[in-house]
Each structure stands twice: as C-alpha cells, then as structure tokens.
Amino acid sequence: MTTAEPTEAVTGVPFTLNGTELVAEEGELLIDACDRNGVHIPRFCYHNRMKPVGMCRMCLVEVDTGRGKALQPSCMLPVTPEMKVETESEATKKAQDGVLELLLANHPLDCPVCDKGGECPLQDNAYAFGPGETRFVEEKRHFKKPIPISDLVKLDRERCILCDRCTRFASDVAGDPLIHFIDRGSQTQVNTFPDHPFSSYFSGNTVQICPVGALTAEPYRFKARPWDLEAVESTATVDSTGARVVLQSSQNEIVRVLGVDSDAVNWSWLSDKERFSYEATAKGDRIEQPLVKNEETGMLEATRWNNAAKKVGAALRVEPDRIAAVGGARMPLEGQYAWAKLLKGVVGTDHVDAQLDDGLPGPLVLGLPRATINDACKPGGVVVTIGADLKEELPTLFLRLRHAVVEDGVKLIELTSTATHLSDFATVRFDVTPGSVGQFATAIAKQAGADLDFDVADESGLVEAQADKVAAAAALLDGSVPVTIIVGRGNLAESPRFTSDAVGIFRRLNDDFQFMPALRRGNINGALEMGLVPGFTPGGVQRESAQLDTWPDVPDFDGMDTKEIFRAAAEGRIDTLLLLAANPLQDFLDEDLVRRALANVKTVIAVDGISTETTDLADVVLPAALFGEVDGTFVNLEGRLSPLRAKVTPPSQARPDWMIPAELAIVLGVELGFTTIDELHSELSEVLPSFADIDWDTLGSSDDGPVLKLNRSWNIEFGKPAAAPPATSAFRLVATRKLWDQGTMVQESPSLASLPSEAAIHLNPDDIERHGFVGDSVTVRIGDQTHTIPLTSDVRVNPTTASIPVCLPGFDARTLITGRSTTAVEIRPNGTT
C-alpha cells in the first residue's frame, strides 16, 4: 500500500466493550452487539426472534453511559454512543451469581431425569456463570409433576423459571394467547385457562425455546438423551413452505425434529405437523417389500424387486396414450426428475399430473413471477391473499406473514373464501363469496387504473356493496409500493378458474406484482418444475419447445390432468395407472370416480412408503424410502432449493424414489443416464439452465439455499373473468382444509392421529339466526341427497356461504362437492326436508 486511503466514515454507534472500541448498528440491542462481536452474555428470556422483556435478569452487565457504572439488562438496552460496557467485571459476576442462585432456589435438581439435561441453558449457565454452591437449605417449591397443557405438550411448573418465552411466543408470534402467568409471588406459574388447552398449531415451538425442561413434547419425552443424538440438517416436507429443520436420531430412529433459524424461510419456527410428523416414517404402516397381486387370490404378496420391476415393465409396454401417472409431490426433486424422464422421455406419455385437482392450474403456477418470503414480508409492502387461511395450509408461512403484518406494518388485503386468522390485522378484507373473486379483482384493478376491456359483472350487487373497500384496496395497489400476491386454492368446491381470473387481472394491472403460489402439498413446486404436469417438461418448458439432449424422446401429444385421467381410466381408456406416492381415495374430491378408475385400469402401480387404502387396491406396490431416509433436494414455494438429508436407513427393501424409475428403465431396455445421485445432479445442471450454477454439494449448508431463477419464455393469456354465479337462496359451499386431517402423514403419526376434529358445517351466526337454525346439527340437501351434519357457529364464515372442512372424521365433505364451478347447498333446520 503506497498511500493511505481516506478511512471510511464510521456509520453506527461507537461503544466500548470490555475495553475494546467497537461499533454497533443503529438501534441495536447491547446483547446483540456483544454476540456479533464474539462476547457471549448469558440469557434465558431473550430470544432474537421475539421482543425482549428483561424478565430473567441473567443478562445484567455493568454499563457506564456517563453517569457512572450501573447494572443494566443488556437485552433491553439499545447501544448508545460512547457507552462503556463491562461483561466480566466483579459487579457483573456477582449479579450473575446472585441471579443463578435465586433461580436455583426453587428449580429442582432432577437433571438426570429431565429431558433437557445435557442441553439445558440453565445447566450450562449455572456451570459457566453460577456460584457453584447454594446457600439455600430450604425445601423447594412443589407443584404437581407434569400437567398436560395440550395433547402434545406437558408442563412441569417446578422447573419453570418464568422467562416468559413460551407465553410471549404464544401471544406475540403465534397469536394463540392460550398460556399465561397466573398467581403471584413465589407461586407464579405458567398455565392454561380453565377448559382451554394450549391447542395451538405451533405448540412445539414453546418446547424448543424453553430454556429449562419445563415444557416437554409428548413424542420425545424420555426417548433419548441429547448427547447420544446424531443430527443432520434437512428441510420439512409436509408442506410447501420448506421450513429448515434439524433431524435428530438415536439408534437409527428419528426421535426429534427442531427448527433451524433460517432468515429467509422459517426463523426457527415450525408447525407441529412439521415438527412431529416424522413419527409416520418410524411408526407408520410402512411398505417394506415390493408387493404384487396374486392373480388367483387377489391378495398382495411380497416379492423380489426384479419380479415387481418386470411386471411394471410389461405394463409400461403399451401405447403411451394409455399410460398415466398421478402424484409425485411427496418425493424429493431427484425422484421427480427421474420419474418425469422415465414417463415423458422413455415411455412417452404426457398424462402426468402431480396435483390431485386440489391446487391451481400448473401452467399458471409455473408462469408467474415469484416472490420470496422476505420480499413479501418486507416492511412497507402490500400483501394480497387469495384463497385459503394460511394458518391451516401453510402454518410456517403464516407466522412469517403474521409478523410482517402485525409488527412490520405490511398492509394486508384479503380476498379469501373465509375470514382467516389474519383478518383482524388486515387493512382491507372483502367478503368474497364463491365465484366472485374475479369480479372483485376487476373492480379493484379498474379503480387502480388498469386498462381492462370489460366491466365488473356484478348482478348480485356484492361488489357494489363493498365499494369503499374496493377504493381502499385500489389505493394500496397503485404501484407505489411492492406488492406480493399469495394465491392458493381456498375453496375446493369452487373451480380454480375464478382464482386464475383474479390472478390474471392483477397481472394486467401491474407487471411488477410478484406472486407466491400457496399450494400446500410438500414438494409440489419441485414436481411442477420437474415437469410432472401435463404439457410441460422439466424447467417449466412447454412440451413443444423442449430441448432435452439427454432425453430419448418427448411426448408427442398434450396430456390430461388428474381429473381427466381418472375419467379416462373409469371409461377404460387407460391401461396402466401409476400412483406416485398419491392416495387419491383419500385426497381426490370424487372418491367414487377414483374407485371406478382403479377398477377399470388393467395395471395399477403404486409407489409409496406407507400403506394406504389406495395401495391396498394396487396390482403392484413398490416400496419407497421416506423423509429422513434419503438424500435429495426440496423446492419450496419461493423456488428455493434446500437439502433433504438422510439420517436413518430405509426399512428393508424400500428404495430412494429416483432409483425406482432408473431400474424400471433398464427393464425397458433404456438407461436413464444416472446411477448415482451425483450423476443425476450433473444431468440436471447440464440440461436445465436454471440449475446450471447450483453447487449441489454445499446446497444450503452455509446459507438459506439458492432461489431458482425462473425465467419463463411464455406468457399466459388472461381474458375476461368468468361471471360470478347469480344470487341464490341456497348457501354457496366453501370446502376448506384443516391442518389436522385424515391425511396419511397425520394419521400415521401416533401423537397426531387423534387431533383432527369432527367435521361440522360452519355458518355465520347472522345466517343461523336468520334461518332459525337451532340445535347442534342441520340438514343439508345437495341434489337428491340429504345429510345431517353437525353445525358450528363461526364468525369467520362470510354471510350466505357455508364452510365445511374436507378430510375430517365424521362426515366426508367431499360428498357435497358436485364438481361444478361453484356448489350451492340447501340447508334446513334439522328434522325437516
């Protein structure tokens, strides 16, 4: 260096930490500034994803702001200029000793029994900062040993140090303020309200953040000790948020899943489904061997892989037009690519669809410009939600969005089928009835200045009645602030056409609006990206313009979607039907159609890890390895790639998904071109431009994972939206989904299986009063069928609509869904017809 460069202007707040001069960020808390500079201050109550409260006093440090030294809690103190901080002074140490001695005055020393022992912040801090000996000889405080505060969480109040972490999480982060401090003085305790269990979808997070062993999760209680756990980072696959997790195993069994603090995705939070559904892999009814139906007895019998593969190979040697495949959203990206290559590239069929007619049209999802979660949650922005209550479908995304709306001032416009758990915080919320969302979008867009060549078709006057809301929403969408539109399928009894119409209108309003597809099935975004959708090949490329050098072939016809596939199969136009980890008998809206389809297909081939009612009807069942058993890659709703890592071995003969099509290809006399997962990765990087720069080996290990650059060369033409259905005296049906349902992952996890509630029809209290419904149930008429269904009064339901969740025990709500563009049901007081 020859000349001294002018020193860069120091931006930030200068302060002195243990004699070293440092610079903190503007408004940074002292505890964070110390962390960033490698000085650890012990703490219990402070959590970097929650607001500080200064409850535990463990982080007291000696601070001199010019008025002399004083002990101050560093978690409540923003750094101010020229602040002098001593974290190791005599006074600080004495304060730490005192705090720990007092905390341990009542904390039981049952560490060998306690599940937290070995990873306990209180234990660690007592060793590192504590006095070593106590002066207390008195009997400790006693409470009844663990009390269940929910089906999943137990609370041991003796161990609680009243740090306020769980209660803050419940009220501030999750919005389920169901646990609180009660009583006073030495009897202060955390507890639930009488008759209101802590039945939050996020209860497991309180166990993870509890700094002592006061909160324990039922599935992990006494299962293992922290020092004999092996861990690996992975990604939760139960929904498409792709929360980052760490899988912990003991004795080749996954025993615990913890959230990882990924700044871009889940901020360390998980829903209970993401946290506890690992049980399904270990304890579910696993398929361990290939099964082939015995022609004589009609029973599935275990066989060897090559026998099963031969049988599948024979079934795949028919006209490509007579082969169809449904499913694939559960698999890692590698399995999806291998299946796409086998089905579209080798066999040559385009009848492949990963969605079970319960999502949004594949071309729409693939063609939209994507927002990341951080884009959507950036302070100052506007978020529009179309579709479902995210708390029920994508709970971890809900937590991020809730924080953005409640804490960061993100404006929310709701065009959802029912009110959601965010409606109270929404700037504008529309009462949308089934089929009218396109008209609301038109009204908003027109008001915001979009050049549309059609008018609002508002015969029922619904839009007109909410004209002030339309004006408010239009003002927010004038293009001055970034807008993210989260679009999902909020109503299974409504055609997705209306949602795509609304999306199209927002596309035409402003090209810069970004979108986030709120499809709920695990790796559905990976499946769409890998071409498990009719008309497309991997990379979101349309079939006609596919350029895949390593593929032997591409289909020469446009395929059918799942609904059409089942119709064709029922009519005998399909010979071979592959079910790729799909359970249509449970998940497809028309169960009867699926039964007819399965009966009329010559060979049904099911590839799955868990035995379901659908695999029981298959002719060949191929066992697949599941979450935590295989390495792979996950694509979340942002298009972010994150790793899936194996921690335990698959049971018996189950294989990773990508190996199964590779083996079947050999039976067909073709090589898929990869024999290891690394070769598959190189092929992906070679064939698909969006994957060209992916470093597969370090994927997500040092950052949050790369977001795929999705540059679509094609545009969707959006036209005039379909007219809203006319007003009717009947109720329009909104079929929703709940987090706890009869789905495979929930039902095969013993701790979760009992959580789904009984199905009930939800009506707005005003409607109940107006129609004079009394009692616990109503009679619902659809076509010439009548059903008696339990009734629930629910303010979240829009007037003149009836909401019912599908896939719950009690009543199968699918029987009410007609398959028309919207469904109207007649509801009468119970006992009348």
Next chain:
Amino acid sequence: MGYLRGFAVTAKKIFEGVTTKQYEGGKGGKTDQKAPKPERLHGRHVLNKYEDGMEKCIGCELCAGVCPANCIYVRGAENPPSDPKSPGERFGYVYEINYLRCIHCDMCVEACPTEAITETKLFEFSFSNRSDAIYTKDELLVDDDGRPQQLPWEDWRDGEDQHTSGWMRATAPSGKASAQGTVAWSGELGYGVRAPEAAQNVRTPIDAAIEAVAVDTAKAEEKG
C-alpha cells in the same frame, strides 16, 4: 497336506493337561477357596434397589454416555403412574451391559447420580457365545432381598455378595478428602445404610490377607 500339521497340534493339545489354574485346593475340593480380593476390585455389575423395593435406576443414560468402551445400552421411559418402577418420572426401561466390551473401569458407577449401578467383586463368569455376554436388566437387577442374582454360569461363594456396593466409588463425595468416613449413600434393599469405607490409612483384614498373599508370592519367586 499342510492341514495335517494343524490337526497334529490339536491332537497333541488334547492330551496335554488343562492349564487353567484352580483356586487353592481345586474346584470342589476341600480347601476350594478364592484368593482374597481388594475391597475396590471391579467385577460384574448390579442394579440396586431402594429399601422400599423401587429400582434406583432412572434411565438417565449417564453411564452409557461416560462408558469408554461403549458397552452400556440404556433406554428410558415414563414411569407408569399406577405401577412406578422407580421414584420420579423416568425409569430404566432397557439396561444392557456387554461384558465382551466392558473393561470394568467403574466410570459408570461414578457417573450414576442415584447409586443405581455398582460393581460386585465377581469376575468368575464366562459364556460360550456373544449374545450370552450381554447382561440384560433382568440379570443385573438385585434380588428381592437386595442381593445380586447368582446366575448359573457364575461362581459365587458364600459372603461374596457383601461387597456389591457400599463405598465403591473411587473418590470421596464431591472429591473432598474431608468427606472421607462420612456416609454418602442412601439406604438400599437388603443392606440398609452401609458403613462408609474405612479411611485410606486404616488397615482392614482384607488388606492384611492380600499383603500375606503378596509376601508368599514374593518368597516363592525368590526360591524359584
């Protein structure tokens, strides 16, 4: 034909006498007596019970964690409230020690927070296959009278169960010399509260016996 030489070795050995040395007087003989063993000798383990019959083991896995030979396998489980196996919430549901791996270092005994696992002085036990070498909880647990189970393949003599536990730790409580001679041991089934081990400068009868053997051996070596 090289293998014939191998057989020849075997054949020769068949007719050589057994090299195993019996205790003085020979097994089953009139004077069949084991040599005296030091009080702190590390032998086969036992799992102790409290005086009320509850198991002391709480399944905390500290023994398994500290074991340098990785020979202990423990799984904890929640105590059934109607029929608790141990005081507290957790009990040792599975407890296994593999004696092909165990080096009798006694680290498990030191790690145990409830004095559940201790070692007897018994080392006269053998097995003819690997799975027999794994002692399960049923075998390790003391009898209903608090004494170690005398399993058929073990060579127990009268009075040998005296030193199954008591003051078996290598160090005094908290590592403090001043704690020497104080009872730091909860009551246990069959023994109640044991007297503390004698201080290190006090000679016990066993010390004398061991010294006598040592002197005899030294003399014999001098002669030989």
